Amino acid sequence: MRKWIFIGIALLIASGVTLYLVLSPGLKDKIVIPYISHMKPFVDPHLPHANLVSDKLDEVVFDGIFNVSADASGLTYEDGLGELVGVEQPGNIVRIKLKTGKKWSDSYKVLMDEDEVKSIGDSTLHGFTVDDLKFTINRILKLGTLSPDYILITQALDDINFEGPDGDGIVSFDFRDDREWPDADIKEVLSFKVLPANANINALNYTVGTSDYLSVPSMSGVNNYHKSPAGKAAISSFMLAPFIDNSTFTTELLNNKINVLLGTPFGAVSPLVQEDEDYFYKASLAQTFFAILFNTQSMDIENRRAVRNLINNKKIMDRLYKRGTQQQREIVDFKGNKNKYDDYLNFSVFPSTSYYVEENVVYKEEMTDDSRLTKDTVRIAVVLNYGFREELSEILEILNDKALTGGRVKAVSVQNEDVARGNYDAVLLAVNGYRSNFMFDLYDVFFREPNFDYYKINLKTRIKDGKEVFDPGSLNSSNNFCRISSEMGKDYSEFIENVHGFMSARKLGDKLVYAERVHAAEQELCLGVWLFSMPSLSYFNKQFDPASIKMYSSPLSGIENWKEVKK
Incomplete structure (x- = not known):
């Protein structure tokens, strides 16, 4: 009889803890x-x-x-x-x-x-x-x-x-x-x-x-x-x-300091909460991709091509997500498909999940390239203090693995000032904020000031023949990550014009033409290594009714419809 009393007390305590976690007074009626x-x-x-x-x-x-x-x-x-x-x-x-x-x-x-x-x-x-x-x-x-x-x-x-x-x-x-x-x-x-x-x-x-x-x-x-x-x-x-670093966000969720986590490390199902009955997750469209952008002032085109050939994005993603191991990081896309890692691999500035790839506006070409890396070591800079710290830190370690890059790459964590001054051969970064599979901000990639302290797009226009056109003087060798400018020659000038053309095109047909041009020119100029997109997953405390939360591209759209579970 005493055994059943103890079991009953234990069940009451357990249910009370669960109820506290779900309906903690500090989080009740709050997001x-x-x-x-x-x-x-x-x-x-x-x-x-x-x-x-x-x-x-x-x-x-x-x-x-x-x-x-x-x-x-x-x-x-x-x-x-x-x-x-x-x-x-x-x-x-x-x-x-x-x-x-x-x-x-x-x-x-x-x-x-x-x-x-x-x-x-x-x-x-x-x-x-x-x-x-x-x-x-x-x-x-x-x-x-x-x-x-x-x-x-x-x-x-x-x-x-x-x-x-x-x-x-x-x-x-x-x-x-x-x-x-x-x-x-x-x-x-x-x-x-x-x-x-x-x-x-x-x-x-x-x-x-x-x-x-x-x-x-x-x-x-x-x-x-x-x-x-x-x-x-x-x-x-x-x-x-506010918290010091995003690496603690999952712990803060478990500690009941927050009740919504709009993104998880690696966009993966969290091993800390996936079996927990007090939380649920929802996936949305990928909004972030990782890329390595070359400093064209320190890396000539042959060395850039050689590095692009050297770096295998599939091997990096497999290692990052520990694919095929007991520690595999599980992922889910917005359609509910699980662990479709290869769908996130990119070969262009237009991610593989985008309209432009799905509709074959741009497509992967198998190119024979015998470019040789003449630099002894390629220095890839990574700034870790502006988001995606965990992901970038692990990609840094993977890039430094001699088995993967032959010891020719040295990925290092640097301060923002080093990137602003151009002290790198290439920079590893996360590009985020894509809201759909069609609207891509190429300015964010190619025209952004190389300074993570603030967000500035270097774009100027002028009037020519009564029309507003891009001013080639907008870009110089110090105000964008790739350090490109129109003064570097016709190929670069045309590439810059085509980026502006894509962003300003008003008709769908024109936009598709410019997308094809941008892709082809970038492949030729080799301005970056396009790694992979990161899945997008959000966690919610079960104080919320899952049916009231609809997600597709923007996790907070429809937030006025979120409801708590009635008890």
Whole structure:
């Protein structure tokens, strides 16, 4: 009898521990995600961010005319600040009824007690108007091809502006008439986030939105978020928790310091939590790939080709994921397929998971190359303090394995200043922030300032024959990772022009042509070694209802629909 009493007590204790983990008072009615403390997030909804957390927060604060969501079949769109009325023919005139009057978050006065919201009351009413839409469109136009929104919109519209509103509050966009426009494609084009007209057009951080969460201050200096009185969010608080390094994030999840982990080390199923009944995971589209970019000032083309031949991306990925061993790192793609490692191997700046590879716009060519490595040792620099520390550290070790690279490669951890000064033959880095399998930011790879302390794209344009064209003086041998410039010769000048052409192309056919040109030219110039993409996996505490969380490309899209499990 005593034995069964002890068993019953043990079961009660175990269930109590589980209930505490799932419904810890510190996490109840909260979404808490981590960030690296020296990489404080900021939000600009129209520009890409190297900071992974920053690149997702616009989904929390802002509405588009339509908002990105997801279901089991993939990407979907919901009404945001507008409703699709219809498409008039001929001419593909898209008519949108604006939801004017929706409150901006500065319509509320928030009273804080340290990091806790004590009360939210009304302040001066500030409602959404057509002027906000005009301001936003003007800002996107000003940013030009630096903004993914500009690239997407200008591929659909000859004139990015609109007519109206009419007496019913309906505005009209003139979509191109060279193709049919399904509702989903229209909503994708009009999913750019809308800012208030009284915002600073050149601000570094935007906090006033119309979405279901208000931006509120915190003791850390990084804004947190609280559900808006006018919103439909089911969970009250969305908070950002700072930690020194991302290598501890999984432990923080297990220690109940956070309850959402938007990315796992290596994008893999965690051995620490995969058997744990208190967590579940969801996969989304790969958004990061690893590459080695050559310094063309210290590596001539023959040496670059020789290194590309020397480095085997499949062997590196197999080693990194411990494939075929008892310690194998398991992966899952967004379709639920497990351990399809080879699907993530890349041979081009366009990842193998992309539209451009899947549709054979670019394809792998088996090239015979007898280039010889004349440098005694190739110095590959790696900066570990700006994210992906675990992954980059292990790739560094693998590259230094003489069995893999014959002792001709020396991969070293360096400070950011060394990369900024160009003290490397090549640099190993993670390129992240890709939101779909079609919209790729080649500026992020080839035009970015070689400094991880800040994100700057070196792009200038000028007017030629009445048209805006790329200014070759934008790039010089010190302001991009590959250290390329138009002054290096015709091949480099044409490559740079084709990168700009790809990013600024408005028609699908033009974009595909430029993609093919960029791929072919890069293969010839050998500017990088394209390793592999990293799977994307997120973990959630089981306090959340898995059915309420839909993921496809952006993990925080639809966050207002997240719900806790009812007990």
